[in-house]
Structures are given as structure tokens and as C-alpha cells.
Amino acid sequence: MTGWSCPAPLRGHDRVVLGHGGGGVLSAELVEHLFLPAFAPEPSELSEPSEPLADAVVLEVGGGRLAFTTDSYVVRPLFFPGGSIGELAVHGTVNDLACRGARPLALSAGFILEEGLELELLGRVAQAMGRAAAQVGVRVATGDTKVVERGLADGLYVNTSGIGLVPAGVDIRPARARPGDRILLSGPIGDHGIAVLSVREGLAFGGDLRSDTAPLHGLVDVMLAATRSGVHVLRDPTRGGLATSLCEIAAAARVGIGFTESAIPVRPAVEAACGFLGLDPLHIANEGRMVAFVAAAEADAVLEAMRAHPGGRDSVLIGTVTAEHPGVVVARTAFGGTRVIDRPLGEALPRIC
Numbered sequence: 126m127t128g129w130s131c132p133a134p135l136r137g138h139d140r141v142v143l144g145h146g147g148g149g150v151l152s153a154e155l156v157e158h159l160f161l162p163a164f165a166p167e168p169s170e171l172s173e174p175s176e177p178l179a180d181a182v183v184l185e186v187g188g189g190r191l192a193f194t195t196d197s198y199v200v201r202p203l204f205f206p207g208g209s210i211g212e213l214a215v216h217g218t219v220n221d222l223a224c225r226g227a228r229p230l231a232l233s234a235g236f237i238l239e240e241g242l243e244l245e246l247l248g249r250v251a252q253a254m255g256r257a258a259a260q261v262g263v264r265v266a267t268g269d270t271k272v273v274e275r276g277l278a279d280g281l282y283v284n285t286s287g288i289g290l291v292p293a294g295v296d297i298r299p300a301r302a303r304p305g306d307r308i309l310l311s312g313p314i315g316d317h318g319i320a321v322l323s324v325r326e327g328l329a330f331g332g333d334l335r336s337d338t339a340p341l342h343g344l345v346d347v348m349l350a351a352t353r354s355g356v357h358v359l360r361d362p363t364r365g366g367l368a369t370s371l372c373e374i375a376a377a378a379r380v381g382i383g384f385t386e387s388a389i390p391v392r393p394a395v396e397a398a399c400g401f402l403g404l405d406p407l408h409i410a411n412e413g414r415m416v417a418f419v420a421a422a423e424a425d426a427v428l429e430a431m432r433a434h435p436g437g438r439d440s441v442l443i444g445t446v447t448a449e450h451p452g453v454v455v456a457r458t459a460f461g462g463t464r465v466i467d468r469p470l471g472e473a474l475p476r477i478c
Contacts, residue, residue, distance in 0.1 A: 180221035191290040192227035194410040199474040207335030213254030218287040223342040224359040227289030234268040240280035299377035301357040306446040307424035312439040315395040318409035332394035339413030346437040355423030368407035384444025
């Protein structure tokens with residue numbers, strides 16, 4: 126393309142690789158060095174001040190605040206233990222809104238369909254989306270459908286966008302993490318990624334391994350009922366897992382993060398699968414978990430509220446924010462030592478969401 130140049134090298138790649146979609150270092154470089162310079166947004170009365178990117182943007186509109194987000198889903202296989210691409214599309218979008226403290230109002234649904242896809246299968250996906258939206262209490266208000274030639278879409282892809290209303294007094298974003306904040310996790314990690322992998326590759330790791338896909342807005346509601354000002358940051362650790370979420374928050378807020386590895390719940394089947402495959406549970410995708418950064422004085426009340434909600438009954442305290450080592454995440458190991466946690470370069474398990 127004449128006149129176009131990349132402002133910075135993207136790890137030596139001159140073509141897109143799977144890792145660019147994995148939520149790790151390559152994804153961040155693609156956004157920072159290619160997309161952001163190309164879009165070069167100008168400040169406007171609709172936009173929040175320039176700051177590190179979050180899963181949803183908050184817009185000032187007509188005296189109120191709307192959260193807006195979009196996401197695409199390319200999971201393979203389309204159905205897996207505990208859910209399908211239909212539930213993922215609804216839950217993932219609702220959860221991105223919830224992580225800005227927003228109550229979901231409406232969703233869009235765009236379908237890219239491959240020629241030859243069975244209509245019965247498409248119907249099952251649509252029904253799953255409809256049920257998930259009804260359970261959340263949000264309307265799929267608009268959409269679009271495109272069909273591409275056989276072999277070009279792996280069955281179907283789904284894109285969803287969502288809008289939600291941010292209540293007064295709620296300001297939740299990555300840059301708000303502060304030294305002294307307590308870090309809370311809503312339950313075991315790695316379930317979704319390993320459940321999808323087990324079906325895709327025909328592997329059995331024991332136990333009833335199911336995706337954790339679930340909406341998080343109800344859990345956020347009870348947390349905000351406990352304290353609106355004390356909840357500083359929320360993030361659903363999807364692609365790149367918990368490690369990526371913690372690293373992104375540390376960088377955005379310019380703070381250090383310390384957590385205890387043994388405090389993080391991991392189901393035995395997930396732990397066995399990760400040990401067998403040489404994976405770190407911290408890097409495995411989740412679709413129904415939340416990590417929260419809460420002011421120290423409010424942490425006990427928020428943790429109690431989380432545990433009283435079905436989506437957070439296994440919530441735990443895992444760590445603390447510190448002014449030391451800003452931008453760096455450090456884990457205390459079971460052997461009494463420490464290790465620096467970094468984002469994965471690419472994607473350990475592609476096509477997970």
C-alpha cells in the first residue's frame with residue numbers, strides 16, 4: 126500500500142500469525158504499533174480521556190454514561206462441555222461491559238457463515254444465544270449475516286457488540302489500581318481453555334471438566350452494592366489468562382502487583398492437563414471469572430458479597446498492589462521464592478474464544 130509504513134517492527138513478522146490474536150505480547154504490539162497509529166483518534170466530547178485501553182469504552186452521552194464494546198468469536202469446536210459459541214458471544218460481551226461497571230442494555234449479533242453449514246447447527250447456535258441473552262435480561266437488538274465460500278470460515282464466526290449504562294459514582298478502569306489495593310479472584314482458573322482443548326484434541330484429563338462461561342454482571346452488581354468507590358479495577362481474564370490481565374493492569378496503573386500462587390484455585394483436572402502439556406494455568410483462557418482490585422478498607426465487605434453470589438462463591442484473596450517494582454507482576458511460589466510473571470508471547474491454545 127503506497128504511503129503506508131509500520132511505526133515499529135512487529136517482532137520481525139511481515140504477515141499475521143496466530144499469536145497476533147492470542148491476547149499476549151504479539152496482540153498488544155499489533156494494536157499499539159499498527160492499529161492505534163492508523164486510527165489516530167482525535168479527542169472529542171464523546172470520549173473519555175486518553176488512557177490505557179480497556180475492554181469497553183465509556184462515552185458521555187446526553188448527561189449519562191454509556192459503555193460500548195465489541196468482540197468476535199472464532200472458537201473451535203462450536204460446541205464444547207459447558208457451552209457453545211452462542212453462549213460465549215453473549216457472555217463475553219456482557220462481561221466486557223460489566224468490567225466497566227455497566228448494566229447491559231442491548232447487543233448486536235453479526236454472523237459470518239460458511240457455505241454448506243447445516244441449518245440445524247446454525248439454529249442450535251442461535252437458540253443458545255437467545256437463551257443466554259434471556260437469562261442475562263438483555264436484548265439482541267440488531268444484527269447482520271454474511272455468507273462466504275466453502276472452506277473460508279470454518280463453519281461460522283460471530284461478532285457481537287454491546288452497550289450498557291454506567292451508574293453514577295462508578296469509575297472502574299485499569300489505571301485506577303492503587304498501592305494497597307487487595308486483589309480478589311472469583312473462582313478457579315483455566316476451566317474454559319482446557320475444556321475446549323479436551324474436546325478439540327480428544328484428550329481426557331479426569332473429572333467433570335466444563336467451561337466456566339457465565340455472565341458476570343450480577344456478580345458486579347453485588348460488589349458495587351457493597352461499595353461503589355472502593356471497586357477500582359475489574360477484568361475478566363479471557364485470552365492470555367490471569368497473567369495477561371494482571372500484567373496489563375500493572376502497566377496501565379504503573380504499580381507493582383504481588384500475589385501468592387498457592388492462593389489461586391485450580392481444579393485437579395486443569396492442573397493435570399497443564400502439567401501434561403507443559404502449560405501454565407495462569408496463561409489459560411477463562412470465560413466466567415473475574416479479577417477485582419479493591420481498596421483495602423472495603424476488601425472484606427466485597428469478598429463477602431462475592432461469596433454470597435452464585436457466580437463468586439469460590440472467591441479468594443490472592444494478592445496486593447504495591448508501589449514497588451511498578452509495571453511488574455511478581456508471584457510468591459510454593460517453595461518460598463518469587464518469580465516474575467509476564468504475558469505469553471502469543472497464544473498457548475488458539476481458537477479458544
